[in-house]
Amino acid sequence: MSSSNASADKTSSPDATGSAPEVHAFQAETRQVMRLMVHSLYSNKEIFLRELISNASDALDRLRFAGLQNPEWLQGDSDLRIEIEADTESGTLTVRDNGIGMTREEVLENIGTIAHSGTRRFLEQLEAGQKADRQQIGQFGVGFYSAFIVADSVTLLTRKAGTAPEQGVRWVSDGEGEFSIETADVPGRGTSVVLQLKEDEKEFLQHWNLKQLVQRYSDHVGFPIHLRRDPQPDGDKAGEDGEWEQVNTATALWALPRNELSDSDYQGFYKHLTHDVDDPLCWAHNTVEGAQSYTTLLYVPRKAPFDLALQRDERHGLRLYVNRVFIMDAAQHLLPHYLRFVRGVVDSQDLPLNVSRELLQENVLVDRIRAAVVRRSLDMIGKLNEAGGDEYAAFWKEFGTVLKEGVVEDPDNRERILPLLRFESTRDADPADMTDLPAYVERMTEGQDAIYFITAEHAQAAANSPHLEVFRKNGIEVLLMSDRVDEWMMSYLHEFDGKPFKSVAKGDIDLGKLSQSSPDADEGEPESGQLDEDLIQRIDACLGDRVSAVRASQRLTDSASCLVLGEGEMALHLQKMLQQAGQPVPGTEPILELNASHPLVERLAVESDEERFEMLSVLLYEQALLAEGGSLEDPAGFVRRMNRLMTVGPATD
Numbered sequence: 001m002s003s004s005n006a007s008a009d010k011t012s013s014p015d016a017t018g019s020a021p022e023v024h025a026f027q028a029e030t031r032q033v034m035r036l037m038v039h040s041l042y043s044n045k046e047i048f049l050r051e052l053i054s055n056a057s058d059a060l061d062r063l064r065f066a067g068l069q070n071p072e073w074l075q076g077d078s079d080l081r082i083e084i085e086a087d088t089e090s091g092t093l094t095v096r097d098n099g100i101g102m103t104r105e106e107v108l109e110n111i112g113t114i115a116h117s118g119t120r121r122f123l124e125q126l127e128a129g130q131k132a133d134r135q136q137i138g139q140f141g142v143g144f145y146s147a148f149i150v151a152d153s154v155t156l157l158t159r160k161a162g163t164a165p166e167q168g169v170r171w172v173s174d175g176e177g178e179f180s181i182e183t184a185d186v187p188g189r190g191t192s193v194v195l196q197l198k199e200d201e202k203e204f205l206q207h208w209n210l211k212q213l214v215q216r217y218s219d220h221v222g223f224p225i226h227l228r229r230d231p232q233p234d235g236d237k238a239g240e241d242g243e244w245e246q247v248n249t250a251t252a253l254w255a256l257p258r259n260e261l262s263d264s265d266y267q268g269f270y271k272h273l274t275h276d277v278d279d280p281l282c283w284a285h286n287t288v289e290g291a292q293s294y295t296t297l298l299y300v301p302r303k304a305p306f307d308l309a310l311q312r313d314e315r316h317g318l319r320l321y322v323n324r325v326f327i328m329d330a331a332q333h334l335l336p337h338y339l340r341f342v343r344g345v346v347d348s349q350d351l352p353l354n355v356s357r358e359l360l361q362e363n364v365l366v367d368r369i370r371a372a373v374v375r376r377s378l379d380m381i382g383k384l385n386e387a388g389g390d391e392y393a394a395f396w397k398e399f400g401t402v403l404k405e406g407v408v409e410d411p412d413n414r415e416r417i418l419p420l421l422r423f424e425s426t427r428d429a430d431p432a433d434m435t436d437l438p439a440y441v442e443r444m445t446e447g448q449d450a451i452y453f454i455t456a457e458h459a460q461a462a463a464n465s466p467h468l469e470v471f472r473k474n475g476i477e478v479l480l481m482s483d484r485v486d487e488w489m490m491s492y493l494h495e496f497d498g499k500p501f502k503s504v505a506k507g508d509i510d511l512g513k514l515s516q517s518s519p520d521a522d523e524g525e526p527e528s529g530q531l532d533e534d535l536i537q538r539i540d541a542c543l544g545d546r547v548s549a550v551r552a553s554q555r556l557t558d559s560a561s562c563l564v565l566g567e568g569e570m571a572l573h574l575q576k577m578l579q580q581a582g583q584p585v586p587g588t589e590p591i592l593e594l595n596a597s598h599p600l601v602e603r604l605a606v607e608s609d610e611e612r613f614e615m616l617s618v619l620l621y622e623q624a625l626l627a628e629g630g631s632l633e634d635p636a637g638f639v640r641r642m643n644r645l646m647t648v649g650p651a652t653d
């Protein structure tokens with residue numbers, strides 16, 4: 001859990017003794033989060049209970065961990081638990097834990113400020129009117145504030161473990177913009193959150209309702225949750241008034257054998273772990289016993305966090321336990337970067353309890369666990385892939401581009417990753433119906449010895465690229481790639497299943513016997529013509545160092561021109577992107593290929609007016625550049641040339 005250092009604005013002067021309440025204004029962002037929360041999550045309003053229980057369980061986890069160093073903190077009260085108490089008379093609901101508690105400074109730091117900078121970025125996106133799913137707000141550190149969905153006011157009473165009763169803190173707010181804080185006598189260690197429920201939220205005082213909610217969302221929280229029957233209940237079982245009842249299983253779910261767990265157990269635990277409102281797409285639960293023993297429980301969420309692509313997902317990593325003692329959240333070293341969307345738990349029996357983030361980086365046991373986590377994650381995604389259908393399509397849509405990073409980042413697992421990739425292609429199919437590499441190879445025409453692909457800035461630019469013409473004509477399938485990572489990924493990817501990858505926009509293309517042998521090929525079409533050497537030289541001279549050479553194309557059937565790069569050169573659209581980002585780009589001089597049988601090229605061959613010849617030559621180059629997604633050095637000049645050529649007769653201005 002990360003927390004902001006910024007503290008809320010103070011609006012009234014403090015009493016040095018701390019006996020009078022201090023009033024503070026919430027940060028503007030916190031107010032915004034609360035407003036959003038109340039509106040966006042209203043339809044899932046019962047999640048507030050899960051959030052408060054989750055905070056309580058975290059506090060107990062942290063106490064248990066801290067208790068290893070400070071056993072006296074647990075003395076006299078070592079029965080770690082969460083209590084929920086409803087009082088119909090006063091209309092309050094209390095969630096209490098005897099966990100780590102908070103000092104006054106910690107309350108000021110944690111409650112009333114935005115815990116995660118991810119929340120801030122999320123708000124920025126919403127403000128900028130960008131598409132962000134309002135439900136995603138639940139993914140960030142907004143747990144505590146969800147109490148205001150159902151409460152008119154919230155009182156938090158807390159006392160840090162190891163401090164005296166009079167060092168307790170009372171924090172009160174109606175969620176409208178201010179909160180008050182004062183020192184208070186708090187007899188026991190830990191935190192109580194008291195919700196004064198809104199008039200129309202009194203359903204959350206009903207015993208059966210609370211019990212059902214705890215069982216649905218928090219059954220496998222690793223601490224007992226006790227629910228107290230209201231002292232003045234609905235009158236059904238008056239004899240049990242005021243009795244405490246444990247309502248959850250309170251076992252660490254991952255420590256149970258798989259055959260004792262149902263889908264809804266796994267789903268409920270996922271929601272507890274991630275605060276997600278949706279069920280996960282899939283999960284994998286494994287226990288390894290032997291020289292090294294550990295359990296992994298991994299999940300793939302249904303939706304990506306909005307900033308996944310920006311590589312700034314703060315929740316990246318797994319929750320690490322050692323012998324069921326919680327050690328840390330977001331243990332990033334347990335997951336490679338390209339699997340940053342995987343959520344879950346690792347529980348090791350062999351790591352030392354005092355393992356730190358630094359130690360994780362250089363521990364051979366951790367390296368082995370990480371390798372197993374990667375394998376299990378890829379297997380889990382592989383099974384989803386084998387099942388096919390909408391679930392895998394949903395996975396691919398959310399996480400496909402991130403998984404592609406693995407091709408470069410994790411060469412050892414490349415063979416496992418490649419069959420999981422999906423691509424659009426030129427084959428005759430619904431564009432939503434993407435292909436994978438094994439299926440492409442299966443469809444390769446007889447005599448085809450390469451997997452052809454094209455990278456472009458957009459899907460449309462890829463699908464309409466002139467480079468595809470000869471392939472279309474000969475019925476040879478080409479993979480269409482337009483993700484930002486594609487060009488980078490393909491520069492590391494040399495073959496699949498023994499077949500080399502070949503860009504249709506780079507190097508020489510010699511379809512050789514394929515142009516005859518393809519069943520879809522049009523019979524009797526003339527081969528691309530040849531260009532007169534003199535003509536080539538004249539065009540080359542007009543274009544100067546814009547191109548490295550001019551030649552007749554084997555690729556084009558309809559378009560007049562296209563640009564071709566050397567095998568190892570960076571695609572023009574990527575060069576443009578890097579340039580726009582202010583990055584240095586190695587200069588490339590592409591080859592201009594001309595379609596000798598195109599009327600424009602034929603006209604060029606007979607053009608006697610030098611000025612028009614030059615304009616036409618440059619236009620052919622510029623057209624090719626545009627079709628490629630490149631940007632023109634001189635757009636105004638392009639327009640002028642076009643206009644001149646479209647008007648009858650030679651230019652006159």
Ligand SMILES: Nc1ncnc2c1ncn2[C@@H]1O[C@H](COP(=O)(O)OP(=O)(O)OP(=O)(O)O)[C@@H](O)[C@H]1O
Nearest residue numbers: 001055056059101110115140141142143144145191
């Ligand atoms: N019962 C509690 N005991 C001790 N500390 C708490 C308790 N509840 C909240 N806190 C502190 O307040 C912080 C903010 O809580 P909040 O629920 O808003 O966000 P979070 O728990 O960090 O994120 P999320 O709820 O999304 O996991 C927590 O990180 C924790 O430090």
